[in-house]
Amino acid sequence: MPARAARPLLIAAGIMIALALPFLVSDYRTFQLTQVILYAIALCGLNLLMGFNGQVSLGHGAFYALGAYTAAILIDSFGFSPYLTVPVAGIVTFVAGYLFGIPALRLHGLYLALATLALALALPQLLRFDAFEPWTGGVQGIFIDKPDVPFGLPLTPDQWLYVYCLAIASVMFWLAANLVKGRIGRALIAIRDNPIASDAMGIDTARYKSLTFGISALYTGIAGALSAVVVNFVAPDSFDLFLSITLLVGVVVGGLASISGAIYGGAFIVYLPNIAEKISDAAPWAIYGLFLIALMFVMPDGVAGLLKRLTRRLRGPAPTPGRPLTALDILKTSPADRGD
């Protein structure tokens, strides 16, 4: 079957399996799966920025925290419904990301990494800051009630939250996939690959770069807002520098510039620490680090990159160089394959 026709079927099958999962496992496992979905949304946003647009961020934990606190404060201080917090958190983090993206235009590579690192370090300290304590709850953070299952659905709260997050994630992944396939996506990739040439071709580099920062922050912020509701709790300590580094690692392990890579990255973030702890109680992070290095040895372009190479191999060799390519050959392969 040609790859293009198989793809929607694969995605439909994936969503069916994802929908069935919470009814087959315990509530705790369902909670973990919800975490995977949330990290996947955040990684999808970070991948738009790093993988497709080539801007490094060591500080996306800050946007995750911003989204989570926006949701928590709206629920706790202003009595918002948990479902209404998601769009508000999205708008807040989009604006924050966009505004941060403007000065960041002056900075490239490592310098941008330092600026975003500062963001990741600064935000938890601001959240702890005494003057904001009436809203943020200071070091203690904020507790939120778990929302009830609506419409009398026969689900446990964990299962309901899983389905809710899965629905939002599906929409956001669909939007991201369309975004990178279209005109804007081509502009982002062009800016990543050759900023000067894309400038010369009339792409408004500055606008697209700050816009990408905003969109990327929006994804991560929505994931954060959902996590506040799912975990029922926010505190400054949950959003330290380690979260930002974890997100960066997740993007690279899942696969840079790959939409589906975010899902593998999310699973990696949630499950690898557990696996490492099972292998060695005494030094779990040493095992984690070994896994990380081994993964980069085996698949330097991430899980998504490995899968792409495997499917290409299964599909058989490319047309032999002896025979000139025909129009049919070009039609048969997907654009992604022709690209590299």
Next chain:
Amino acid sequence: MDLFIQQILAGLAVGGIYASLALALVMIYQATEHVNFAQGEMAMFSTYIAWSLIQAGFPYWAAFFATLLISFIAGVVIERVIVRPIQGSILSVVVVFIGLLVILHSLAGWIYTYTQKSFPSPMPDMAVMGVNLQELAAIGVTLVVLFLIFAFFRWTPLGLAMRAAAQNPESAVLVGIHVGWMLALGWGLAAAVGAVAGMMVAPKLTLDPSMMGSVLIYAFAGALLGGISSPGGAVIGGFAVGILENLIGTYVPVVGNELKLTVALILIIGVLIVKPSGMFGQTVTVRV
């Protein structure tokens, strides 16, 4: 005024440590364009090795030089075994460095526990005319190390070969320089310089596996502030960050100890936005 001078000196002492680590970062960056995020944890582990040697009864300076040698060899081995074989984007190298960082951190915690240990200084903890001798020793040792590194790169054939390998690997190969080994030597030297930074900062911060976390961030900021393409700039940047940090912590009352890292970083980023390649860095021009 006394307070001001004291703070400047304290800033120089800690700035010297940032400067050493910043120099270690720049040495690796210049050769390979990688920023070694594990540099701080490597220094921390070296300091634990020195601690073990001192506990085993070695005199301070014997332990000091033995640690430098061990760190040098470990640096070379890490480059040859872990860093060299990685193929892929610069981000996968970053992930390998993060892996190395958590491994060293976790191993140190496992072997030596997470409780804080006191680490000796070559000088007694006393003040002469308001100047702390330990801080003076830290400044002195740092300056000696920086001078030795400068002299090595400036006046020895091996140093020249290493600079050639970093600046223009293709031409360096053509004149018979073994570029691969030069990179490994660079890693070894950086590890040794980092070890000095660790042993100098340990008496002040007390030794524990998280000791180098914020030191690495300050060193990174210092290296970028001075310009990551300039070793001299990185050293000056490191000292500048140390002084800035101390003065902000002392004279801006709202900031205090909690927020000083944040404020220092924001100031540095402000400078970088005005001057994006650092104070002494070369602006990279790209041929189109």
